Amino acid sequence: MARGTLSEDVQGQIKQLILERRLTPGDPLPTEAELVGLLDVSRNSVREALKALQAMRIVEIRHGFGTYVGPLTLEPFVEGVAFRAAVRHHQGESSLYELMEVREALESGLIATVARDLPPEDLAVLKGLVARMGEEAAAGQVNGSTDRAFHLALYRSLGNQLLSDVLDAFWEALRRVRDDLSDGPRDPRVTHHQHAEIVAALEEGDGDRAVEAMHRHFGDIRRRLAE
Template sequence: MSEDVQARIKQLILDRGLTSGDPLPTETELVAMLDVSRNSVREALKALQAMRIVEIRHGFGTYVGALSLEPFVEGVAFRAAVRHHQGEPSLYELMEVREALEAGLIGTVARGLPAEDLAVLRALVQRMAEEARGGEVLSATDRAFHLALYRSLGNHLLSEVLDAFWAALRRVRDDLADVRPDPEVTYRQHAEIVDALEAGDGERAVAAMHRHFDGIRRRLTA
């Protein structure tokens, strides 16, 4: 019953053209509209909240949620962590998926990277250089770099998926002290990617991206 009610609430969101932050009918109204029990509505809303499809604000009502990929990230990261502790190459598999996505796209980016995006990437590489001298390239800087790389493609879902795999891999790697990157190498590898993009050289950019992942691959297989 709960899954059916979930589907009907999602259809209601679509039919009414609602988006993140918009209010949904009250619990009482949903009971009447869907002709189901109050418990069925509550169970469905709790399940949809876990998926970030709705947000329940106690004392205020229910709203369309952030519609983020966070539940996907949590699921992928936990799956990888469990399998890693069972001796399976789950981190390696996560890395391969992310590498396939990024190396497959970077050549396209190289053919039409706007000057303002190149400037953002240059600034982030400079920040990496400064952080490397301090002993660690911050994960926030690395994340911002990889998000900025594909902004010019104008595909929001693509950016979210890439960021989801970045976050999942980082989340599991952060639990493992033996896979920390050399900050100077991290800086140089990102600088090589930007140099290739500035030259508009797609093949060189793809090769630089693969070298970047080769470093991750070596740490994961060591």
């Protein structure tokens, strides 16, 4: 069996072991020696497989302590998408637009559903974040952490963790590329106003208005990317 194929096979066996034992993030895995015996493979094969799984955040190797089930985040996806977009941007392709269009398609497609049944407690959280944006805008810059928290809170009521993770992954990928490429100054007052418009539409339960507000928000990003 080829070296790469063997490593992939061992990775698959370790993932199957995690599933069969119903392990969750932070749970310890069998020791390296135990995995060698369980899987009937060499120590080097186990080490290679664990390193590959660690890169995917499926396992976490804590030197001196052991190996544990990893956080299972989309971080490898974010890194890959962001770097791909940066490379293509430097080749003259419209990779930033593509990233932004994916986010816009996802968020504008979901916001009307949110508007129909937004829990009062989620609306209160969004209002609080918009108020914080206003304070930050007055000080000269809306913090990225506030913007990120807003977009996470926006879709919390849908109760879909994978959807939240995917939306956050695209938010983070676009942020990384824009920060690396310094896509131009952003008027914090406009950022605050656009998010306030979204919340106002949600408070009225007006899905169409919320969709329009979301498109205006992304339209501003498109304008700055074009400049």
